Amino acid sequence: MRKLRSIETVGLSVQEVLSDFNERAGEFGVTEENLVSVNVTTPSRPMKMLDDHKIRDATVQVTFVYWSDR
Numbered sequence: 001m002r003k004l005r006s007i008e009t010v011g012l013s014v015q016e017v018l019s020d021f022n023e024r025a026g027e028f029g030v031t032e033e034n035l036v037s038v039n040v041t042t043p044s045r046p047m048k049m050l051d052d053h054k055i056r057d058a059t060v061q062v063t064f065v066y067w068s069d070r
Contacts, residue, residue, distance in 0.1 A: 004036070005068045010047050010058035014040055017062045029070055036065040 007028060011017035018038075025031070040062050047058040 002067045002069055005066055005070075007064045007066075008061060009064075010043050010049070010061045012049060012051060012056060012059055014060050014062065017060060021062070021064065028066075029068055030064065030066045034067040036067065037063075039063045039065075 007021075007030075009017055009021070011020070040060055043058050043061040048055050049058050050056075
């Protein structure tokens, strides 16, 4: 039976997060047909990220909701 699952990730830009997710979607078993929604918000709590040897605050939180057989 399929289950509704989600993945939350933070990043410096929506474009960066979407690009990374598209490259790794297969690892999570996510296909375009199984994707239910993508939600973009500001991070719920402050998060630091390393960017070109500098520590920066994450500016976006992206949640992917999808159907999974796993």
